[in-house]
Amino acid sequence: MLVAMRACAAILVMSGLLSLASRVSADTVKQPTCSEPAAKPRAAKAIADVDWCNFDYGGGKGSRLTAGRSSLHLYRKLGEPHDTIARTLRGVIYGDLDGDKKREAAIILQHTTRFASRDTPSSSTTVYIYTLVDGAPRLLGSIPAADPVSEVSFAKGVVTVRSGTPTTAARYRRDRAGDFNEIAPAP
Numbered sequence: 254m255l256v257a258m259r260a261c262a263a264i265l266v267m268s269g270l271l272s273l274a275s276r277v278s279a280d281t282v283k284q285p286t287c288s289e290p291a292a293k294p295r296a297a298k299a300i301a302d303v304d305w306c307n308f309d310y311g312g313g314k315g316s317r318l319t320a321g322r323s324s325l326h327l328y329r330k331l332g333e334p335h336d337t338i339a340r341t342l343r344g345v346i347y348g349d350l351d352g353d354k355k356r357e358a359a360i361i362l363q364h365t366t367r368f369a370s371r372d373t374p375s376s377s378t379t380v381y382i383y384t385l386v387d388g389a390p391r392l393l394g395s396i397p398a399a400d401p402v403s404e405v406s407f408a409k410g411v412v413t414v415r416s417g418t419p420t421t422a423a424r425y426r427r428d429r430a431g432d433f434n435e436i437a438p439a440p
């Protein structure tokens with residue numbers, strides 16, 4: 254009888270119907286397919302309902318994405334070379350960060366600045382972690398990352414980000430002040 258119960262439990266675990274341990278989900282980052290914003294956006298019931306392609310990430314001018322992109326052009330004199338600050342949505346990953354059975358979102362944004370006085374643009378990538386509170390996304394914090402970000406995973410309060418060339422992994426835990434701090438690699 255015990256053997257039969259163990260076999261049934263194994264089948265349920267393999268089929269995903271029963272979880273005996275905290276599930277770690279490492280998801281590969283893929284470029285999202287974005288479109289123009291909906292005329293009348295619907296309210297979010299879950300974090301996956303948020304239209305991250307057409308979202309205002311805060312921070313003033315140039316922070317609202319449309320179809321996954323934004324750009325701010327800074328002219329000294331109209332018609333002359335100018336500086337450009339651009340943001341591009343590189344991916345969205347969902348996972349349960351804190352074990353509350355509600356998913357959080359990791360939003361991967363690339364920031365590129367092109368200066369009229371330089372030939373080479375500067376670029377950085379940031380992973381923003383959001384949760385949903387009363388139907389609205391709330392920023393939990395941000396994590397700097399190398400480019401490209403290839404994978405993000407959530408498990409037991411830890412966000413693991415695989416990024417760069419060659420790929421390296423860094424682990425982050427949120428402290429009481431709300432900041433994500435890098436922690437030692439897993440043994």
